[in-house]
Amino acid sequence: MEEVTVTLPTKTYQIKIANGLLNTIGTEVAALWQPRKIAVISDRQVAPLCADQVLTSLKAAGFEPHLYLVEAGEASKSLGVASSLYDELVGDGFTRTDGVIALGGGVVGDLAGFVASTYMRGLAFIQIPTSLLAQVDSSVGGKTAVDLPSGKNLVGTFYQPDLVAVDPTTLKTLSQRYLVEGYAEILKMAAIDKPEFWQIIEKIDQPAAIMTYASELIKASVTFKAKVVIADEQEGGLRQILNFGHTMGHAIELLAAGALAHGEAISIGMVQLTKLFEAYQLSPVGLTQQLTTALQKVGLPTESDLIGSQAFYENMRHDKKNRHGKLNLVYLKAIGEPVIYPVQLNELETFFSGQAIITK
Structure with missing residues (x-):
């Protein structure tokens, strides 16, 4: 055990x-x-x-x-x-x-x-x-x-x-779909944890491999999450890094009205947010493709036409993680290097359209 x-x-x-x-x-x-x-x-x-x-x-x-x-x-x-x-x-x-x-x-x-x-x-x-x-x-x-x-x-x-x-x-x-859905959260934690966790992700080349490495993936995931929770039980600081992909993902999931499982929406959120921060030159070139490749190997979606609608922005404004008129987004400087980036709620459309002036 x-x-x-x-x-x-x-x-x-x-x-x-x-x-x-x-x-x-x-x-x-x-x-x-x-x-x-x-x-x-x-x-x-x-x-x-x-x-x-x-x-x-x-x-x-x-x-x-x-x-x-x-x-x-x-x-x-x-x-x-x-x-x-x-x-x-x-x-x-x-x-x-x-x-x-x-x-x-x-x-x-x-x-x-x-x-x-x-x-x-x-x-x-x-x-x-x-x-x-x-x-x-x-x-x-x-x-x-x-x-x-x-x-x-x-x-x-x-x-x-x-x-x-x-x-x-x-x-x-579990059906393959819901096994794969859970894998999206594992990949999220591997992306924000130390690179050794990502090395396990590189072994997963198809859905069946998730079962092959299930115990190893579960142990690595809960060990990492426990470490973060111990450091910040009530999400006052460090624990916010666990929201990588979730702010966009929750907004997409709500709009999808059941058509997307939670992990599927988070998969889309991770890729599309990384694509945005890569365009702003805060995430390194190639990171979006690295995440996309790993997610698509098991059949997870990485795009959605729900992004950018007025309802999409309203959902993000109502996100429970909003603090003092700001939405704290999480991006990656590299695998294992998450960064919290605050965006004013009244500037969401500008930021997500790629037109914001970025502070580096």
Whole structure:
């Protein structure tokens, strides 16, 4: 078993990575929690594939698990769905001494974490991410959120789990599209981490190679993200580098209205933002092509005609990462050298049209 420790001022927890971990999850949870009720929150696509394993293991370890299902997809990350889950927890007599486990992808993790952090002012929480995207990104770092009609993740909390349990065998249940989607976040972290991580990326020449190197990619990703979270738990400074490609990506994803998966939108965002900063001579010539080649090897998109519309700019203006009238964009001086570049919100159109006067 691989383990990565996340040490924060108020909490320390483990990210554990091992094939077959779902079958022994009860033992892992029992090492942390006393017997209690556990709300296992999952979705209707994931639960038929692995919920029985988790429930059986939890029961064998002396817990009382209750399975709660939501519809698969981003629409479940809403205050309405959260409210329905609160009602179910109340109906089943959950108290502050009980716990919540998220079993699923990023949507379930964000939603379950939000419910855990707010129900009765906080229940113990564990993440069991089942998608590659969740295993390498959203399950690590303590961000929870639901969406509003005006944007993604606009209502949320920072709430660290007691454990993140990653079982790479769950990736076998993913379609190629959603396996590849998660790889976009891995590539993002490799691009902003030290060059040794990028050397793993250079081994990935087709979608099947993602599975071949899954454990290595997951370990490198969570090790890097844990390091950043430890340095900046609540995104006051360094953690903003993890938003490389995300400001544009979130705006594109919202406009696509479900036609683009999160990782697909981030792939486009990374390439198009790098292309822009390359044109401004802040990123080196050839970096855009380097990213494009790596992403296209696994079939990820790198272009979108949604960029540049008025709605695109409005979505960016409503991005939750805006601070003091500025949007902090992240570009690369080179692989492993991310830089935060602030742009005034009232100058977005000028900047993205390539007409801005750049301070180097």
